[in-house]
Amino acid sequence: MTSTVSVSSFTPFPPAAGARIMSLGGYQPANVVTNDDLAARVDTSDEWIRSRVGIVSRRFAGPDETVADMAVVAGGKALAGSGLSPADIDLVIVATCSAEAAIPNVSAVVASRLGIVGPGAYDLNAACAGFCYALASAADAIRVGTARHVLVIGSEKMTAWIDPDDRSTCIIFADGAGAAVVGPVADGEPPGIGPVAWGSAGDLASRIAIPNRRSYMYQEGQAVFRWATTTLHPIAAQACERAGVDVSELTAFVPHQANLRIIEAIARRLGVPRERLADDIVHAGNTSSASIPLALSRMAERGEVRAGSSALLLGFGAGMCYAAQVVTVPLGPQCRSRARPRAGRVDPHSPDMGHRQTTSNLQDKEQGP
Amino acid sequence: MTEQEILAGLGEIIEEIAGVPADEVTPGKSFVDDLDIDSLSMVEIAVAAQDKFGVEIPDNQLKDLTTVQDVVNFVTKNAGSSA
Numbered sequence: 001m002t003s004t005v006s007v008s009s010f011t012p013f014p015p016a017a018g019a020r021i022m023s024l025g026g027y028q029p030a031n032v033v034t035n036d037d038l039a040a041r042v043d044t045s046d047e048w049i050r051s052r053v054g055i056v057s058r059r060f061a062g063p064d065e066t067v068a069d070m071a072v073v074a075g076g077k078a079l080a081g082s083g084l085s086p087a088d089i090d091l092v093i094v095a096t097c098s099a100e101a102a103i104p105n106v107s108a109v110v111a112s113r114l115g116i117v118g119p120g121a122y123d124l125n126a127a128c129a130g131f132c133y134a135l136a137s138a139a140d141a142i143r144v145g146t147a148r149h150v151l152v153i154g155s156e157k158m159t160a161w162i163d164p165d166d167r168s169t170c171i172i173f174a175d176g177a178g179a180a181v182v183g184p185v186a187d188g189e190p191p192g193i194g195p196v197a198w199g200s201a202g203d204l205a206s207r208i209a210i211p212n213r214r215s216y217m218y219q220e221g222q223a224v225f226r227w228a229t230t231t232l233h234p235i236a237a238q239a240c241e242r243a244g245v246d247v248s249e250l251t252a253f254v255p256h257q258a259n260l261r262i263i264e265a266i267a268r269r270l271g272v273p274r275e276r277l278a279d280d281i282v283h284a285g286n287t288s289s290a291s292i293p294l295a296l297s298r299m300a301e302r303g304e305v306r307a308g309s310s311a312l313l314l315g316f317g318a319g320m321c322y323a324a325q326v327v328t329v330p331l332g333p334q335c336r337s338r339a340r341p342r343a344g345r346v347d348p349h350s351p352d353m354g355h356r357q358t359t360s361n362l363q364d365k366e367q368g369p
Numbered sequence: 370m371t372e373q374e375i376l377a378g379l380g381e382i383i384e385e386i387a388g389v390p391a392d393e394v395t396p397g398k399s400f401v402d403d404l405d406i407d408s409l410s411m412v413e414i415a416v417a418a419q420d421k422f423g424v425e426i427p428d429n430q431l432k433d434l435t436t437v438q439d440v441v442n443f444v445t446k447n448a449g450s451s452a
Contacts, residue, residue, distance in 0.1 A: 226412045
Protein backbone atom coordinates (compact mmCIF):
# COMPACT_ATOMS: atom_id res chain seq x y z
CA MET A 1 0.00 0.00 0.00
CA THR A 2 1.30 3.41 -0.91
CA SER A 3 1.72 5.86 1.97
CA THR A 4 -0.19 9.14 2.00
CA VAL A 5 3.02 11.12 2.07
CA SER A 6 4.55 9.71 -1.10
CA VAL A 7 1.24 10.02 -2.94
CA SER A 8 0.84 13.68 -1.97
CA SER A 9 4.35 14.39 -3.17
CA PHE A 10 3.51 13.28 -6.68
CA THR A 11 -0.06 14.53 -6.96
CA PRO A 12 -0.42 17.89 -8.70
CA PHE A 13 -2.26 20.44 -6.62
CA PRO A 14 -4.99 22.75 -7.83
CA PRO A 15 -3.48 25.92 -9.29
CA ALA A 16 -3.36 28.80 -6.80
CA ALA A 17 -4.19 32.45 -7.47
CA GLY A 18 -0.79 33.39 -6.06
CA ALA A 19 1.77 32.64 -3.41
CA ARG A 20 2.86 34.30 -0.19
CA ILE A 21 5.62 34.04 2.39
CA MET A 22 4.09 32.36 5.44
CA SER A 23 7.08 32.54 7.78
CA LEU A 24 10.79 33.29 7.93
CA GLY A 25 13.83 31.96 9.74
CA GLY A 26 17.48 32.95 10.02
CA TYR A 27 20.70 31.52 11.35
CA GLN A 28 24.11 33.02 11.97
CA PRO A 29 27.07 30.96 13.19
CA ALA A 30 28.32 31.61 16.73
CA ASN A 31 31.76 32.96 15.85
CA VAL A 32 31.65 36.79 15.73
CA VAL A 33 34.56 38.29 13.78
CA THR A 34 35.22 42.01 14.26
CA ASN A 35 37.13 44.35 11.96
CA ASP A 36 39.91 44.47 14.53
CA ASP A 37 40.17 40.67 14.40
CA LEU A 38 40.74 40.93 10.64
CA ALA A 39 43.13 43.88 11.01
CA ALA A 40 45.30 41.68 13.23
CA ARG A 41 45.79 39.35 10.25
CA VAL A 42 45.75 41.49 7.09
CA ASP A 43 46.69 45.09 6.33
CA THR A 44 43.39 46.86 7.00
CA SER A 45 41.65 48.79 9.77
CA ASP A 46 38.27 49.13 11.44
CA GLU A 47 37.89 52.65 10.04
CA TRP A 48 38.77 51.58 6.48
CA ILE A 49 36.34 48.64 6.49
CA ARG A 50 33.49 50.69 7.97
CA SER A 51 33.95 53.48 5.43
CA ARG A 52 34.37 51.24 2.37
CA VAL A 53 31.83 48.48 2.95
CA GLY A 54 29.91 49.48 6.08
CA ILE A 55 30.59 46.27 8.02
CA VAL A 56 31.29 46.33 11.76
CA SER A 57 31.26 42.59 12.43
CA ARG A 58 30.30 39.36 10.73
CA ARG A 59 29.95 35.66 11.58
CA PHE A 60 32.18 32.84 10.37
CA ALA A 61 31.01 29.23 10.39
CA GLY A 62 33.02 26.70 12.36
CA PRO A 63 35.48 24.49 10.48
CA ASP A 64 33.08 21.54 10.47
CA GLU A 65 29.89 23.54 10.02
CA THR A 66 28.45 23.01 6.52
CA VAL A 67 26.06 24.82 4.18
CA ALA A 68 23.52 22.08 4.94
CA ASP A 69 23.97 22.46 8.73
CA MET A 70 23.14 26.16 8.54
CA ALA A 71 20.27 25.57 6.10
CA VAL A 72 18.72 23.04 8.49
CA VAL A 73 18.66 25.53 11.38
CA ALA A 74 17.21 28.39 9.32
CA GLY A 75 14.79 26.09 7.50
CA GLY A 76 13.68 24.50 10.77
CA LYS A 77 12.89 27.91 12.25
CA ALA A 78 10.85 28.93 9.20
CA LEU A 79 9.01 25.62 9.26
CA ALA A 80 8.20 25.98 12.96
CA GLY A 81 6.96 29.53 12.37
CA SER A 82 4.66 28.46 9.56
CA GLY A 83 2.60 26.18 11.77
CA LEU A 84 2.92 23.47 9.12
CA SER A 85 4.35 20.02 9.69
CA PRO A 86 7.25 18.61 7.63
CA ALA A 87 4.77 16.42 5.73
CA ASP A 88 3.09 19.55 4.34
CA ILE A 89 6.20 20.59 2.40
CA ASP A 90 6.21 19.37 -1.21
CA LEU A 91 9.29 21.11 -2.53
CA VAL A 92 12.60 22.26 -1.04
CA ILE A 93 14.81 24.72 -2.92
CA VAL A 94 18.21 25.67 -1.53
CA ALA A 95 19.89 28.65 -3.15
CA THR A 96 23.63 28.34 -2.66
CA CYS A 97 26.89 28.94 -4.51
CA SER A 98 29.23 27.70 -1.80
CA ALA A 99 28.23 24.06 -1.23
CA GLU A 100 31.11 21.81 -0.16
CA ALA A 101 30.25 19.12 -2.71
CA ALA A 102 28.85 19.16 -6.25
CA ILE A 103 26.66 16.18 -5.37
CA PRO A 104 24.57 15.30 -3.47
CA ASN A 105 22.49 18.43 -3.68
CA VAL A 106 22.12 20.31 -0.40
CA SER A 107 18.32 20.52 -0.65
CA ALA A 108 17.68 16.76 -0.56
CA VAL A 109 19.94 16.35 2.48
CA VAL A 110 18.36 19.31 4.27
CA ALA A 111 14.83 18.05 3.56
CA SER A 112 15.68 14.66 4.99
CA ARG A 113 17.25 16.14 8.12
CA LEU A 114 14.14 18.25 8.69
CA GLY A 115 11.93 15.17 8.45
CA ILE A 116 10.45 16.20 5.11
CA VAL A 117 9.90 12.88 3.35
CA GLY A 118 10.04 12.63 -0.43
CA PRO A 119 9.71 16.29 -1.50
CA GLY A 120 10.91 17.65 -4.79
CA ALA A 121 14.37 19.03 -4.03
CA TYR A 122 16.86 21.04 -6.00
CA ASP A 123 19.71 23.48 -5.45
CA LEU A 124 19.70 26.75 -7.35
CA ASN A 125 22.80 28.77 -8.15
CA ALA A 126 22.23 32.37 -9.11
CA ALA A 127 24.92 33.44 -6.62
CA CYS A 128 23.87 36.41 -4.49
CA ALA A 129 20.59 36.69 -6.44
CA GLY A 130 19.76 33.07 -5.58
CA PHE A 131 17.13 33.63 -2.91
CA CYS A 132 15.01 35.90 -5.14
CA TYR A 133 15.29 33.42 -8.01
CA ALA A 134 14.27 30.58 -5.66
CA LEU A 135 11.37 32.59 -4.26
CA ALA A 136 10.09 33.31 -7.77
CA SER A 137 10.42 29.63 -8.71
CA ALA A 138 8.56 28.58 -5.55
CA ALA A 139 5.74 31.04 -6.26
CA ASP A 140 5.48 29.73 -9.84
CA ALA A 141 5.33 26.11 -8.66
CA ILE A 142 2.50 26.95 -6.28
CA ARG A 143 0.65 28.97 -8.90
CA VAL A 144 0.64 26.15 -11.43
CA GLY A 145 0.05 23.46 -8.81
CA THR A 146 3.24 21.41 -8.91
CA ALA A 147 3.65 22.21 -5.20
CA ARG A 148 1.47 23.55 -2.43
CA HIS A 149 4.04 24.51 0.21
CA VAL A 150 7.68 25.20 -0.57
CA LEU A 151 10.63 25.62 1.78
CA VAL A 152 13.04 28.13 0.25
CA ILE A 153 16.47 28.51 1.85
CA GLY A 154 19.54 30.60 1.07
CA SER A 155 22.60 29.15 2.81
CA GLU A 156 26.24 30.05 2.30
CA LYS A 157 29.64 29.30 3.73
CA MET A 158 31.43 31.96 1.71
CA THR A 159 34.49 31.82 3.96
CA ALA A 160 35.35 28.41 2.51
CA TRP A 161 36.00 30.14 -0.84
CA ILE A 162 37.66 33.31 0.39
CA ASP A 163 41.42 33.77 0.65
CA PRO A 164 41.87 34.74 4.32
CA ASP A 165 44.85 36.88 3.29
CA ASP A 166 43.04 38.78 0.52
CA ARG A 167 42.02 42.02 2.18
CA SER A 168 39.70 43.01 -0.67
CA THR A 169 37.38 40.03 -0.10
CA CYS A 170 38.02 38.67 3.41
CA ILE A 171 36.57 41.80 5.01
CA ILE A 172 33.29 41.51 3.06
CA PHE A 173 32.13 37.91 2.89
CA ALA A 174 30.65 35.84 5.71
CA ASP A 175 28.47 32.84 6.52
CA GLY A 176 24.83 32.26 7.40
CA ALA A 177 21.43 31.06 6.25
CA GLY A 178 17.92 32.41 5.85
CA ALA A 179 14.69 30.66 4.94
CA ALA A 180 11.05 31.17 4.06
CA VAL A 181 8.05 28.87 3.89
CA VAL A 182 5.98 29.77 0.85
CA GLY A 183 2.34 28.77 0.47
CA PRO A 184 -0.75 29.67 -1.58
CA VAL A 185 -3.02 32.62 -1.04
CA ALA A 186 -6.72 31.99 -0.85
CA ASP A 187 -8.83 32.51 -3.96
CA GLY A 188 -9.59 36.18 -4.39
CA GLU A 189 -6.65 37.27 -2.24
CA PRO A 190 -3.89 39.30 -3.89
CA PRO A 191 -0.54 37.51 -4.25
CA GLY A 192 1.93 38.00 -1.40
CA ILE A 193 4.86 37.49 -3.78
CA GLY A 194 4.72 39.89 -6.69
CA PRO A 195 5.84 39.22 -10.26
CA VAL A 196 9.61 38.90 -10.52
CA ALA A 197 11.78 41.20 -12.62
CA TRP A 198 14.91 39.22 -13.36
CA GLY A 199 17.78 38.89 -15.77
CA SER A 200 21.52 38.48 -16.14
CA ALA A 201 24.52 39.98 -17.92
CA GLY A 202 26.76 37.03 -18.66
CA ASP A 203 29.07 39.16 -20.80
CA LEU A 204 30.26 40.70 -17.53
CA ALA A 205 30.48 37.37 -15.69
CA SER A 206 34.25 37.48 -15.25
CA ARG A 207 33.83 40.39 -12.81
CA ILE A 208 33.01 37.97 -9.96
CA ALA A 209 34.21 34.38 -10.10
CA ILE A 210 35.49 31.27 -8.37
CA PRO A 211 37.19 29.88 -11.50
CA ASN A 212 37.53 26.28 -10.28
CA ARG A 213 37.23 24.09 -7.18
CA ARG A 214 40.77 24.88 -6.04
CA SER A 215 40.43 28.65 -6.48
CA TYR A 216 39.47 31.40 -4.14
CA MET A 217 36.86 33.94 -5.09
CA TYR A 218 37.87 36.89 -7.21
CA GLN A 219 35.98 40.15 -7.63
CA GLU A 220 36.62 43.40 -9.51
CA GLY A 221 35.24 45.65 -6.81
CA GLN A 222 35.14 48.91 -8.72
CA ALA A 223 33.51 47.40 -11.82
CA VAL A 224 30.91 45.59 -9.71
CA PHE A 225 30.22 48.80 -7.81
CA ARG A 226 29.61 50.69 -11.04
CA TRP A 227 27.41 47.95 -12.49
CA ALA A 228 25.32 47.62 -9.33
CA THR A 229 24.84 51.33 -8.78
CA THR A 230 23.89 52.11 -12.37
CA THR A 231 21.84 49.16 -13.66
CA LEU A 232 19.81 47.79 -10.77
CA HIS A 233 17.51 50.59 -9.65
CA PRO A 234 15.40 50.38 -12.83
CA ILE A 235 15.00 46.61 -12.23
CA ALA A 236 13.81 47.28 -8.69
CA ALA A 237 11.44 49.96 -9.98
CA GLN A 238 10.10 47.49 -12.55
CA ALA A 239 9.32 44.93 -9.81
CA CYS A 240 7.32 47.60 -7.96
CA GLU A 241 5.48 48.55 -11.12
CA ARG A 242 4.60 44.92 -11.90
CA ALA A 243 3.30 44.47 -8.36
CA GLY A 244 1.25 47.68 -8.59
CA VAL A 245 3.07 49.12 -5.56
CA ASP A 246 4.50 52.63 -5.51
CA VAL A 247 8.04 52.96 -4.13
CA SER A 248 6.65 55.37 -1.50
CA GLU A 249 4.36 52.59 -0.18
CA LEU A 250 7.23 50.23 0.66
CA THR A 251 7.91 49.75 4.36
CA ALA A 252 11.28 48.23 3.58
CA PHE A 253 13.77 47.86 0.76
CA VAL A 254 15.76 44.67 1.35
CA PRO A 255 18.49 44.40 -1.28
CA HIS A 256 21.20 41.75 -1.18
CA GLN A 257 23.56 42.94 1.54
CA ALA A 258 26.52 43.32 -0.80
CA ASN A 259 28.20 46.45 0.50
CA LEU A 260 26.53 49.29 2.40
CA ARG A 261 27.84 51.84 -0.10
CA ILE A 262 26.28 49.95 -3.01
CA ILE A 263 22.88 49.51 -1.43
CA GLU A 264 22.75 53.09 -0.17
CA ALA A 265 23.46 54.28 -3.71
CA ILE A 266 20.74 52.03 -5.17
CA ALA A 267 18.24 53.19 -2.53
CA ARG A 268 19.08 56.82 -3.30
CA ARG A 269 18.54 56.36 -7.01
CA LEU A 270 15.32 54.44 -6.38
CA GLY A 271 14.00 57.13 -4.04
CA VAL A 272 13.79 54.95 -0.92
CA PRO A 273 14.53 56.87 2.31
CA ARG A 274 17.59 55.61 4.22
CA GLU A 275 15.54 54.54 7.25
CA ARG A 276 13.62 52.05 5.10
CA LEU A 277 16.77 50.44 3.73
CA ALA A 278 17.75 47.11 5.31
CA ASP A 279 21.31 47.38 6.62
CA ASP A 280 21.81 43.95 8.15
CA ILE A 281 25.24 43.87 6.50
CA VAL A 282 26.58 45.95 9.40
CA HIS A 283 26.59 42.90 11.68
CA ALA A 284 26.19 40.05 9.18
CA GLY A 285 28.61 40.90 6.37
CA ASN A 286 27.87 39.74 2.84
CA THR A 287 26.35 36.26 3.07
CA SER A 288 25.45 35.98 -0.64
CA SER A 289 22.10 34.20 -1.17
CA ALA A 290 21.44 34.11 2.59
CA SER A 291 21.56 37.86 3.09
CA ILE A 292 18.03 38.80 2.01
CA PRO A 293 16.08 36.22 4.06
CA LEU A 294 18.47 36.79 6.98
CA ALA A 295 17.82 40.53 6.88
CA LEU A 296 14.08 40.20 6.35
CA SER A 297 13.65 37.61 9.11
CA ARG A 298 15.54 39.77 11.57
CA MET A 299 13.50 42.86 10.65
CA ALA A 300 10.24 40.91 11.04
CA GLU A 301 11.41 39.47 14.35
CA ARG A 302 12.25 42.92 15.72
CA GLY A 303 9.00 44.39 14.47
CA GLU A 304 10.86 46.77 12.15
CA VAL A 305 8.54 45.81 9.31
CA ARG A 306 4.82 45.53 9.88
CA ALA A 307 3.15 42.25 9.01
CA GLY A 308 1.02 42.71 5.91
CA SER A 309 3.10 45.59 4.58
CA SER A 310 5.08 45.53 1.33
CA ALA A 311 8.84 44.98 1.16
CA LEU A 312 10.93 45.12 -2.00
CA LEU A 313 13.58 42.43 -2.39
CA LEU A 314 16.49 42.81 -4.84
CA GLY A 315 19.10 40.09 -5.32
CA PHE A 316 22.17 40.66 -7.49
CA GLY A 317 25.65 39.29 -7.90
CA ALA A 318 27.85 36.90 -9.86
CA GLY A 319 26.91 35.95 -13.41
CA MET A 320 25.66 39.46 -13.02
CA CYS A 321 22.31 37.85 -12.25
CA TYR A 322 19.60 39.94 -10.68
CA ALA A 323 16.02 39.45 -9.53
CA ALA A 324 13.56 41.68 -7.72
CA GLN A 325 10.06 41.22 -6.36
CA VAL A 326 7.68 42.87 -3.91
CA VAL A 327 6.58 40.64 -1.04
CA THR A 328 4.06 40.93 1.75
CA VAL A 329 5.79 40.71 5.12
CA PRO A 330 4.61 37.74 7.20
CA LEU A 331 4.20 37.79 10.97
CA GLY A 332 7.23 37.54 13.22
CA PRO A 333 7.32 34.35 15.36
CA GLN A 334 6.33 36.08 18.61
CA CYS A 335 3.30 37.80 17.12
CA ARG A 336 2.31 34.55 15.46
CA SER A 337 2.16 32.58 18.71
CA ARG A 338 0.20 35.43 20.32
CA ALA A 339 -2.22 35.82 17.46
CA ARG A 340 -2.84 32.24 16.52
CA PRO A 341 -3.40 29.65 19.22
CA ARG A 342 -3.56 26.54 17.09
CA ALA A 343 -5.75 23.59 17.86
CA GLY A 344 -4.09 20.83 15.93
CA ARG A 345 -2.66 20.90 12.46
CA VAL A 346 -4.61 22.09 9.45
CA ASP A 347 -4.62 19.68 6.54
CA PRO A 348 -3.02 21.70 3.74
CA HIS A 349 -4.76 19.63 1.09
CA SER A 350 -8.29 19.94 2.44
CA PRO A 351 -10.65 21.97 0.24
CA ASP A 352 -11.34 24.63 2.88
CA MET A 353 -7.65 25.20 3.67
CA GLY A 354 -7.61 28.42 1.72
CA HIS A 355 -10.51 29.88 3.66
CA ARG A 356 -8.96 29.10 7.02
CA GLN A 357 -5.73 30.68 5.94
CA THR A 358 -7.46 33.85 4.89
CA THR A 359 -9.26 34.15 8.19
CA SER A 360 -6.17 33.69 10.31
CA ASN A 361 -4.28 35.98 7.97
CA LEU A 362 -6.64 38.84 8.57
CA GLN A 363 -6.64 38.29 12.31
CA ASP A 364 -2.87 38.23 12.25
CA LYS A 365 -2.69 41.46 10.33
CA GLU A 366 -4.94 43.25 12.81
CA GLN A 367 -2.88 42.12 15.75
CA GLY A 368 0.53 42.53 14.16
CA PRO A 369 3.05 45.09 15.38
CA MET B 370 30.01 73.93 -21.97
CA THR B 371 32.83 76.10 -20.62
CA GLU B 372 35.51 74.86 -18.22
CA GLN B 373 33.96 77.06 -15.57
CA GLU B 374 30.55 75.40 -16.04
CA ILE B 375 32.12 71.93 -15.83
CA LEU B 376 33.98 72.91 -12.67
CA ALA B 377 30.80 74.24 -11.09
CA GLY B 378 28.87 71.10 -12.06
CA LEU B 379 31.62 68.90 -10.71
CA GLY B 380 31.59 70.85 -7.45
CA GLU B 381 27.86 70.17 -7.05
CA ILE B 382 28.37 66.46 -7.73
CA ILE B 383 31.23 66.12 -5.26
CA GLU B 384 29.35 68.02 -2.58
CA GLU B 385 26.38 65.70 -2.96
CA ILE B 386 28.34 62.44 -3.10
CA ALA B 387 31.31 63.04 -0.82
CA GLY B 388 30.06 65.88 1.34
CA VAL B 389 32.92 68.16 0.34
CA PRO B 390 31.73 71.81 0.07
CA ALA B 391 31.55 72.75 -3.63
CA ASP B 392 33.75 75.84 -3.15
CA GLU B 393 36.61 73.60 -2.03
CA VAL B 394 36.53 71.79 -5.37
CA THR B 395 39.21 73.83 -7.15
CA PRO B 396 41.27 72.74 -10.20
CA GLY B 397 44.55 71.95 -8.42
CA LYS B 398 43.02 69.70 -5.74
CA SER B 399 43.84 65.99 -5.63
CA PHE B 400 40.80 63.78 -5.00
CA VAL B 401 42.58 61.38 -2.68
CA ASP B 402 45.10 63.63 -0.92
CA ASP B 403 43.20 66.93 -0.65
CA LEU B 404 39.51 66.04 -0.79
CA ASP B 405 39.70 62.62 0.95
CA ILE B 406 37.64 60.93 -1.76
CA ASP B 407 38.06 57.14 -2.08
CA SER B 408 37.91 54.93 -5.17
CA LEU B 409 34.24 53.98 -4.72
CA SER B 410 33.20 57.63 -4.41
CA MET B 411 35.20 58.28 -7.59
CA VAL B 412 33.03 55.72 -9.38
CA GLU B 413 29.90 57.44 -8.08
CA ILE B 414 31.28 60.80 -9.20
CA ALA B 415 32.07 59.38 -12.65
CA VAL B 416 28.54 58.03 -12.98
CA ALA B 417 27.01 61.33 -11.86
CA ALA B 418 29.32 63.20 -14.25
CA GLN B 419 28.10 61.00 -17.08
CA ASP B 420 24.48 61.86 -16.22
CA LYS B 421 25.28 65.57 -15.99
CA PHE B 422 27.73 66.10 -18.84
CA GLY B 423 26.92 63.16 -21.13
CA VAL B 424 30.53 62.00 -21.04
CA GLU B 425 31.37 58.45 -20.05
CA ILE B 426 34.45 57.99 -17.87
CA PRO B 427 35.39 54.27 -18.00
CA ASP B 428 37.06 52.62 -14.96
CA ASN B 429 40.36 52.12 -16.79
CA GLN B 430 40.58 55.88 -17.47
CA LEU B 431 39.11 56.94 -14.16
CA LYS B 432 42.20 55.75 -12.29
CA ASP B 433 44.35 58.24 -14.21
CA LEU B 434 42.18 61.21 -13.28
CA THR B 435 43.74 62.22 -9.98
CA THR B 436 42.95 65.94 -9.78
CA VAL B 437 39.87 68.08 -10.33
CA GLN B 438 41.58 69.64 -13.37
CA ASP B 439 42.12 66.14 -14.84
CA VAL B 440 38.37 65.51 -14.80
CA VAL B 441 37.57 68.96 -16.21
CA ASN B 442 40.04 68.32 -19.04
CA PHE B 443 38.63 64.85 -19.73
CA VAL B 444 35.06 66.14 -19.91
CA THR B 445 36.06 69.10 -22.09
CA LYS B 446 37.97 66.85 -24.48
CA ASN B 447 35.24 64.21 -24.80
CA ALA B 448 32.12 66.37 -24.56
CA GLY B 449 31.75 66.74 -28.30
CA SER B 450 32.35 63.08 -29.16
CA SER B 451 29.90 61.35 -26.83
CA ALA B 452 27.20 64.02 -26.41
